[in-house]
Amino acid sequence: MATPLVLAQQVFSALTNNLATNSTSEAAQATPVPFPTDLSSLVTFLCSLSALRDWLKLLVFGFVLESLRRLAFHFYYKLYDSLFITATFEEEDASYDWVMVWLSKQPSWSQTRNVQISTRNFNLQSNAILIEGEDEDPMAAVVKNDRKLTYLPSVSSTFSMWYKRRWVRVTRNIRDGYYGRREESLELCIMSWGNNILNQLLLEAKKEYLAAQEHTISIYVSDSSNNWRHIASRPKRPLKSIVLDPGVKDLLIDDARDFLESKSWYSARGIPFRRGYLLYGAPGSGKTSIIHSLAGELGLDVYVISLSRSGLDDTALSELISELPEKCIALMEDIDAAFSQTMNRDAQEDIGQDKADQPPRPKQTTSKISLSGLLNALDGVGAQEGRILFATTNKYDSLDSALCRPGRMDIHIEFKLASKYQAEELYRCFYLPDLESEVNGKVAEDDSGYSTADNDEKITTPHVTEIFEAETLPLVDEETRIIGTSHRARVPKLSSSQVSKLAARFAEAIPEREFSMASLQGYLMAYKIRPYEAVSEAPAWVEKERAEIAMKKAQPAKDSAKGATKDT
Numbered sequence: 179m180a181t182p183l184v185l186a187q188q189v190f191s192a193l194t195n196n197l198a199t200n201s202t203s204e205a206a207q208a209t210p211v212p213f214p215t216d217l218s219s220l221v222t223f224l225c226s227l228s229a230l231r232d233w234l235k236l237l238v239f240g241f242v243l244e245s246l247r248r249l250a251f252h253f254y255y256k257l258y259d260s261l262f263i264t265a266t267f268e269e270e271d272a273s274y275d276w277v278m279v280w281l282s283k284q285p286s287w288s289q290t291r292n293v294q295i296s297t298r299n300f301n302l303q304s305n306a307i308l309i310e311g312e313d314e315d316p317m318a319a320v321v322k323n324d325r326k327l328t329y330l331p332s333v334s335s336t337f338s339m340w341y342k343r344r345w346v347r348v349t350r351n352i353r354d355g356y357y358g359r360r361e362e363s364l365e366l367c368i369m370s371w372g373n374n375i376l377n378q379l380l381l382e383a384k385k386e387y388l389a390a391q392e393h394t395i396s397i398y399v400s401d402s403s404n405n406w407r408h409i410a411s412r413p414k415r416p417l418k419s420i421v422l423d424p425g426v427k428d429l430l431i432d433d434a435r436d437f438l439e440s441k442s443w444y445s446a447r448g449i450p451f452r453r454g455y456l457l458y459g460a461p462g463s464g465k466t467s468i469i470h471s472l473a474g475e476l477g478l479d480v481y482v483i484s485l486s487r488s489g490l491d492d493t494a495l496s497e498l499i500s501e502l503p504e505k506c507i508a509l510m511e512d513i514d515a516a517f518s519q520t521m522n523r524d525a526q527e528d529i530g531q532d533k534a535d536q537p538p539r540p541k542q543t544t545s546k547i548s549l550s551g552l553l554n555a556l557d558g559v560g561a562q563e564g565r566i567l568f569a570t571t572n573k574y575d576s577l578d579s580a581l582c583r584p585g586r587m588d589i590h591i592e593f594k595l596a597s598k599y600q601a602e603e604l605y606r607c608f609y610l611p612d613l614e615s616e617v618n619g620k621v622a623e624d625d626s627g628y629s630t631a632d633n634d635e636k637i638t639t640p641h642v643t644e645i646f647e648a649e650t651l652p653l654v655d656e657e658t659r660i661i662g663t664s665h666r667a668r669v670p671k672l673s674s675s676q677v678s679k680l681a682a683r684f685a686e687a688i689p690e691r692e693f694s695m696a697s698l699q700g701y702l703m704a705y706k707i708r709p710y711e712a713v714s715e716a717p718a719w720v721e722k723e724r725a726e727i728a729m730k731k732a733q734p735a736k737d738s739a740k741g742a743t744k745d746t
């Protein structure tokens with residue numbers, strides 16, 4: 179049997195003979211080359227083969243070339259990194275809006291030859307962004323809050339601009355995200371050694387944005403991918419415009435303010451820095467309104483957690499709550515509605531036990547949230563510190579006591595139907611013009627809502643209704659009937675003592691705790707410019723409403739009686 183050494187020698191001699199045949203050297207053909215036995219002679223031997231030598235040269239040359247290329251790129255990126263700061267902003271992030279608004283305000287954009295013209299307001303109230311000269315447009319003065327035009331960087335193109343004597347390259351990209359969704363991003367590349375310039379730019383953009391948002395609150399909801407998404411900015415509602423029983427508003431605002439200032443107190447005692455308020459009671463009594471108003475007063479954004487959102491389960495809810503920012507209002511409206519069955523831990527046992535003589539009714543749930551999932555999300559390890567939770571419900575008694583206990587819901591406030599006091603205050607809110615000026619920080623003389631009519635002396639007479647009768651909408655023709663009041667009509671100028679007197683009379687006509695504030699507001703809206711009639715016609719309205727409510731109550735009884743007759 180041939181040993182490996184013998185085999186190697188045979189292969190070697192075949193190879194050398196072959197190489198020798200190809201070469202022209204006769205001598206090489208005649209004298210066989212001895213097989214090298216040590217390493218150095220093997221290398222010398224290999225190098226003596228010219229083809230192999232060429233391959234080796236090529237290999238070394240390629241290696242050196244590739245190394246040089248890599249080195250050059252390495253130094254290029256190093257230099258680029260130290261010369262340029264690159265920042266990317268994703269569309270769903272708030273910082274994207276800041277920078278877009280900031281960019282739209284840069285004068286250099288109006289000089290650019292390739293821009294996108296947009297009417298998007300980036301969640302701002304209209305006039306925060308606008309193109310030069312738009313304010314001088316006479317049309318803009320008439321239609322005050324129309325959509326303003328802005329210059330924006332066009333998509334997928336690159337622009338250069340100067341910021342504080344630094345060269346900045348702006349690129350706006352669009353790519354296809356999940357589920358075919360279009361995802362936008364913005365890239366700023368600033369030529370600067372230090373990071374400070376990026377911080378300055380961001381601070382400037384944020385400051386400008388927040389200044390423009392001063393009179394608004396931002397509302398966020400969760401989207402189908404379980405991310406918080408900004409959906410709207412609403413004007414702040416003045417606390418004054420919400421009429422609650424005496425002391426309720428003060429209690430809420432003082433408590434929330436004190437909580438926000440007590441972070442160190444909580445951490446010193448190891449108590450989770452969270453506060454929960456449960457507002458319950460009659461529909462249309464101002465629960466949601468006071469929450470939005472408080473958000474404005476405290477300068478917090480509102481994050482609406484819709485427990486009945488499809489696809490929301492315990493894990494997703496936990497994730498959502500843990501992603502709340504520090505210091506915000508989390509709002510869970512109609513907390514009972516996520517669970518169509520009675521919302522307590524013994525719910526399973528309750529199923530079908532409403533009526534002993536009937537077969538159990540299968541109860542449907544629209545939500546995948548369980549009560550324990552909700553409780554864990556509210557105060558589990560992932561729950562955000564510093565948040566204020568507001569939950570509202572019309573069915574207080576159906577809530578589980580675990581959900582309502584202090585630590586989760588620290589303060590429970592009942593909202594009842596309107597008292598006489600609330601009716602009186604609501605009337606005053608409606609007809610006193612001061613409130614309007616407080617909201618906008620100026621007197622809105624030409625706003626149709628509360629501005630004065632130029633026929634003062636006529637209006638203050640007791641026969642004022644006749645004047646306004648003439649201002650209501652005329653009949654267009656014989657057949658067309660229009661019900662309502664023209665918006666061109668003006669409310670009469672009333673002194674505060676007159677309003678007080680009328681408000682007291684109005685409150686007299688409204689029964690205690692029988693109607694919701696929302697229905698009273700609806701009634702007063704119909705008499706927006708007729709304060710005297712709002713008072714004189716209130717008793718008739720009360721009777722009409724009572725009759726309607728009685729009829730609605732009687733209807734189900736009638737229907738079931740009809741059903742019973744049919745069955746027999």
Ligand SMILES: Nc1ncnc2c1ncn2[C@@H]1O[C@H](COP(=O)(O)OP(=O)(O)OP(=O)(O)O)[C@@H](O)[C@H]1O
Pocket residue numbers: 419420421422460461462463464465466467468570571572593604695696697699
């Ligand atoms: N106390 C109040 N003061 C002033 N306006 C009120 C008050 N209560 C209700 N309203 C008005 O009624 C409307 C409905 O109010 P809101 O949505 O706050 O009631 P709610 O109690 O949250 O009702 P629901 O329980 O049905 O959600 C709003 O337009 C609001 O302006």
